Amino acid sequence: MMYLAYLLVGLMIVLVVAYAVVQLRYRRGRQVEFRIGRGSGTGRVLGISGFKLRVRSLHSGTEHTVALTHVRRR
Numbered sequence: 001m002m003y004l005a006y007l008l009v010g011l012m013i014v015l016v017v018a019y020a021v022v023q024l025r026y027r028r029g030r031q032v033e034f035r036i037g038r039g040s041g042t043g044r045v046l047g048i049s050g051f052k053l054r055v056r057s058l059h060s061g062t063e064h065t066v067a068l069t070h071v072r073r074r
Contacts, residue, residue, distance in 0.1 A: 019051075022068065026053055035070040042074065 026032065030045045034055055043055040043064070051068050 022051060023048060025073065026068075026071070031058075031074045033072045033074055034064065034066045036064055036066065 026045050026048060028045055028047060031042060032045060032053070032055060033042050034040065034053075041057050041059055043057045046054040046056055046063065048054075049065070053066050053068065053071055055064050055066050055071070056062070057064065
């Protein structure tokens, strides 16, 4: 039973550290490359919501919500 408790505490620590890294890597105003459907583009980070980013495209000026798996720092 204690093993399960330690496992849950360890998982919580990993999630908190991962979230902190995301907050530091993708600050507001930072330029990123992103993929949407078949297309891709570059844009600036407007904000972070959980593990998704709000990005404004540099090309068209439109706002997109993009999962972190589809974003790369420039």
